[in-house]
Amino acid sequence: SQTIHQWPATLVQPVGSPLSLECTVEGTSNPNLYWYRQAAGRGLQLLFYSVGIGQISSEVPQNLSASRPQDRQFILSSKKLLLSDSGFYLCAWSWGSEQYFGPGTRLTVT
Amino acid sequence: AQRVTQPEKLLSVFKGAPVELKCNYSYSGSPELFWYVQYSRQRLQLLLRHISRESIKGFTADLNKGETSFHLKKPFAQEEDSAMYYCATLTGGGNKLTFGTGTQLKVEL
Numbered sequence: 038s039q040t041i042h043q044w045p046a047t048l049v050q051p052v053g054s055p056l057s058l059e060c061t062v063e064g065t066s067n068p069n070l071y072w073y074r075q076a077a078g079r080g081l082q083l084l085f086y087s088v089g090i091g092q093i094s095s096e097v098p099q100n101l102s103a104s105r106p107q108d109r110q111f112i113l114s115s116k117k118l119l120l121s122d123s124g125f126y127l128c129a130w131s132w133g134s135e136q137y138f139g140p141g142t143r144l145t146v147t
Numbered sequence: 148a149q150r151v152t153q154p155e156k157l158l159s160v161f162k163g164a165p166v167e168l169k170c171n172y173s174y175s176g177s178p179e180l181f182w183y184v185q186y187s188r189q190r191l192q193l194l195l196r197h198i199s200r201e202s203i204k205g206f207t208a209d210l211n212k213g214e215t216s217f218h219l220k221k222p223f224a225q226e227e228d229s230a231m232y233y234c235a236t237l238t239g240g241g242n243k244l245t246f247g248t249g250t251q252l253k254v255e256l
Contacts, residue, residue: 069242078156080248081191081233096243127191131242134179138191 039064043128043139050146056101056115058142060128063109068130070111072103075125075141087111118146149174149238153247160224161255168219168250170208170234179237180217181244182208186230194219194232204228224254 040063050056062068072084083096085103093103100119104112111128123146128139150173160166172178182194195203197210197217208219217234234247 071243073246078248080153081235081244081246083243083245086243134237134242135181135193135196136242136244140190 039130039137041128041130041137041139043126043142045142046140047143048145050118050144052120052146053117056113056118056122056144058113058126058128058144060111060113060139061109062111062130065109065130065132067108068132070105071129071131071136072111072113073127073129075127081127085113120146122146149178149236149245151234151236151245151247153232153234153250155250156248157251157253159253159255162226163223166219166221166224166228166252166254168232168234168252170217170219170247172215172217172234172236174215174236178210180208180210181235182206182217182219183233183235183246184230185233186227191233224252226254226256228252229254 043060070087073081074084075081085093085095087093087105090105090108101115123144126142129136152171154169180197183191184194185191206219206221208217210217229252231249231251233249235244238245
């Protein structure tokens with residue numbers, strides 16, 4: 038069966054520090070992959086999606102970037118974190134119209 | 148751009164009462180709509196989709212193209228229904244989803 042992992046589960050980082058959040062999927066090949074940010078009162082905002090290795094589409098301009106170095110690996114990065122980057126980040130995969138979500142990473146930028 | 152609106156941030160009902168979580172969408176064509184649910188300390192997961200026309204955990208949702216709505220309904224709320232509910236629609240290529248802002252359902256005893 039397919040599973041999706043995210044790590045770390047929680048992260049506290051100072052402003053200006055770099056960021057790397059990792060997401061991996063098991064049990065499927067060539068999935069579509071997504072990064073969302075979940076904020077109270079703002080729902081789920083799609084940040085990036087990828088339909089294949091090295092193919093990244095950005096949905097909103099921001100301080101973050103994404104990469105897909107392997108078929109089932111999706112990384113969310115930043116060179117210098119801002120306070121406004123704090124939030125709950127969700128990774129998801131799909132092979133059709135239904136999306137399957139990871140457990141999320143709670144990021145606090147101090 | 149397609150948009151999904153959930154007007155209620157919080158909906159509080161008593162156990163056994165009917166529940167209706169509102170969702171309106173903006174799309175001129177034939178949308179594909181979903182309800183996702185996130186229970187406390189669990190992952191966000193699909194509850195139901197309009198094309199399957201099924202009832203999941205007693206919930207149903209009917210697509211009303213005239214009113215551009217996809218409200219989620221359950222005749223008798225249970226305590227375990229307390230959760231955050233998101234309405235979503237497919238957007239563009241890549242099977243992207245556009246989510247509403249979510250409604251927190253609280254079922255009180």
